[in-house]
Amino acid sequence: MDTQALTHHRKDKDEFFGQSPHSPVPPEGRSSFAGLSYFEPNSDLIFTVEPTPFPPEPVEIQTTTGDVRTYHKVATASVAVEGVAIELALYSTGHDSLFLPFRDATSGNESYGAGRYLDIDPNPDGTVTIDFNYAYAPFCAYSDRYSCALPPVENWLTVPIKAGERVSA
Numbered sequence: 001m002d003t004q005a006l007t008h009h010r011k012d013k014d015e016f017f018g019q020s021p022h023s024p025v026p027p028e029g030r031s032s033f034a035g036l037s038y039f040e041p042n043s044d045l046i047f048t049v050e051p052t053p054f055p056p057e058p059v060e061i062q063t064t065t066g067d068v069r070t071y072h073k074v075a076t077a078s079v080a081v082e083g084v085a086i087e088l089a090l091y092s093t094g095h096d097s098l099f100l101p102f103r104d105a106t107s108g109n110e111s112y113g114a115g116r117y118l119d120i121d122p123n124p125d126g127t128v129t130i131d132f133n134y135a136y137a138p139f140c141a142y143s144d145r146y147s148c149a150l151p152p153v154e155n156w157l158t159v160p161i162k163a164g165e166r167v168s169a
Contacts, residue, residue, distance in 0.1 A: 001043040006133055010038060017142075024139035024146060037168045039110075045132035045163040048123070051075035051090060051098075059091070061101075064114055064140045065147040071099070077128060081159045088130070089154050090120065097121050098128065101151035102135075105160040111167060112137035115151035118164075135164025 017023045018033040025033050056072035063069060071091040075098070078087050091099040103115035116135040120128050138148035 001041060001046060003041050006041055009134065010036070024142040026143055037166045039162045039164060039166050041133050042163040045081065045161060046129065047079040048127050048129045049077050049079060050127050051077045056092060059152060061152055062150045063147045064150060067147055069149055071149070074098070077130060079130060081157070081161065084159050086157055086159070089152065090128070093119070100130065100155070101149055102155040102157060102161070103151045104157040106162060106166070110162070111165065112141040114138070114140070114148065116164060132161050132163035135161065137165050
């Protein structure tokens, strides 16, 4: 696990949220923004797996504002968390990366209630690394100006994913 890269990523994100005019934190809250809350890095929640690809399948996904967006499910990936086998649906971003929206047993308590996201870049050998330490809450967690995709039921996990962003402790 590259904790130095993760620490750098988190520092950059905190600076963006506290200083950028493009931050989801409302302007009046940026000067007092003290940084996001994170779970401790957890190497048990990093998985490099070979995804099972299939022809893109359109899936309508609800958003936090009641709209519907169409995403394309392009693969699944199987991992085991705390001994529980999980199959995750992966969606196309329209680029080379994959999108993984999910809810887990921490949602609504220790992490954002609507769920979190992961952006995944495929590895050169065709595998994907799912590193939940990079899981993040969508912008709608910080401002109602945003409409965010809600994780589909197939990505509702019964296990806790204690990695990535969390709600303030």
